[in-house]
Amino acid sequence: MVLETGLIVVPARGGSKRLPGKNLRRLGDKTLLEWTAHWVDQSSLGLPVLLTTDDAAIAAEGRRLGWNVPFERPADLAKDDTTTVSTVLHALDWQKSHHGADPDFIVLLQVTSPLRGSACLQQGVSLLKSTPDADAVVGVTRLAHGLRAIYQKADHGFLGPISNVKSHGVQDAFVPNGAFYAIRTEILRTEETFFPKRTVPLVMTDDCSVDIDTPYDWRVAEALLCSAEEGYYD
Numbered sequence: 001m002v003l004e005t006g007l008i009v010v011p012a013r014g015g016s017k018r019l020p021g022k023n024l025r026r027l028g029d030k031t032l033l034e035w036t037a038h039w040v041d042q043s044s045l046g047l048p049v050l051l052t053t054d055d056a057a058i059a060a061e062g063r064r065l066g067w068n069v070p071f072e073r074p075a076d077l078a079k080d081d082t083t084t085v086s087t088v089l090h091a092l093d094w095q096k097s098h099h100g101a102d103p104d105f106i107v108l109l110q111v112t113s114p115l116r117g118s119a120c121l122q123q124g125v126s127l128l129k130s131t132p133d134a135d136a137v138v139g140v141t142r143l144a145h146g147l148r149a150i151y152q153k154a155d156h157g158f159l160g161p162i163s164n165v166k167s168h169g170v171q172d173a174f175v176p177n178g179a180f181y182a183i184r185t186e187i188l189r190t191e192e193t194f195f196p197k198r199t200v201p202l203v204m205t206d207d208c209s210v211d212i213d214t215p216y217d218w219r220v221a222e223a224l225l226c227s228a229e230e231g232y233y234d
Contacts, residue, residue, distance in 0.1 A: 003129050003184070006047045007095065007103040010036060010067065011087045012111050013078045014055025018214050023058055025218075027114055028225045028233075032212070033058065035114035037065040042118035045125060047107065052091045054078035070094060084108065085192050092185065102185045108194065112212045113139075113179035115224060115233065116204070120180050124202045128182045135187040135198040139180030141209040143173040174201055177209035 012023045012033060019025075023032050030038060040049060051062035054073040062069045071094055077087050088108060096102050105128060107121070120139060128137045143150075152162040180202055181194045188194070210221050225233060 001104065001184075003104045005103040006045075006105045006107060006125070008040060008045075008047050008049045008107045008109055009088050009091050010049060010051045010062070010109050010111060011084060011091075012051060012053045012055075012058050012062075013073065013082075014053065014058060015078065015080070017080070019212070019218060022212060022218070023055075023111055024061060027212075027218070027221055030114070031061065032111040032114050033061050033065060036109050036111045037067070039116055039118045039121060040109070043121035044118075045107075045121060047125075050091055050095065052087055070098070084110075085188070085194065088188070089192070092189070102189075105182060105184050106188060108181035108183075110178055110211075113177070113208075113210065114212065115210050115221060116179040116208050117233075120202060120204055120208060124180045124182050127200055127202060128184075131200055133198055134200045135196040136181070136183035136194060137200045137202050138195060139177045139204050139209070140174035140201045141177045141204055141206055143175060174203065177204060178211040179204060179209055 016022050025031060049067040051067045051069045052073050053059050054075065059069045077090055088106065092102060107125065124137045128134055150162045151159045154160045183194055187196050207224055212218055212221055
């Protein structure tokens with residue numbers, strides 16, 4: 001199926017135990033919501049943005065940015081253990097009930113990845129559209145030292161390798177970075193995952209892959225902003 005209609009979904013709840021108020025906190029000259037809006041605008045994808053939140057202040061900020069904030073997210077979908085899939089499916093259900101049809105594909109952008117850049121949005125959507133067999137695209141970063149450098153604590157209490165992958169496969173070891181997800185809507189509805197079997201990686205740099213969850217992550221993002229060349233994050 002040719003992918004024509006798309007929707008960007010931005011989830012941003014009010015509660016954050018590790019970094020309270022982070023979604024409206026300023027990183028450099030922008031809040032985390034503003035960074036995501038900035039990259040969406042710079043990408044020129046022309047896709048509508050739906051913000052799902054349980055927080056009035058975040059909702060107001062989303063509307064100021066020109067996003068669609070059509071409902072208040074239910075409390076049972078704003079808990080620490082709420083899955084992103086259930087949050088996005090709830091937003092899709094609202095969208096379908098009010099507009100009569102699902103979009104062909106969904107782009108999920110989490111505001112905790114403020115340095116993703118606009119190129120990843122363009123490349124990720126293009127990758128999904130241009131790869132007929134792909135059901136999804138996920139942003140990833142390459143494991144710096146490969147799988148051979150990962151160990152686990154075994155039952156006897158000593159360290160042991162977590163993987164027996166041979167060295168020739170190590171160069172293709174990646175981890176999801178949380179910065180970009182795109183998926184065919186019908187696949188998300190039927191499989192209820194952003195990682196179906198036919199998922200294509202969008203390999204991103206370490207800088208673009210920063211995911212803010214703790215005060216340490218915030219300081220890393222601040223350091224990258226301060227050390228970047230002038231205009232790098234414009």
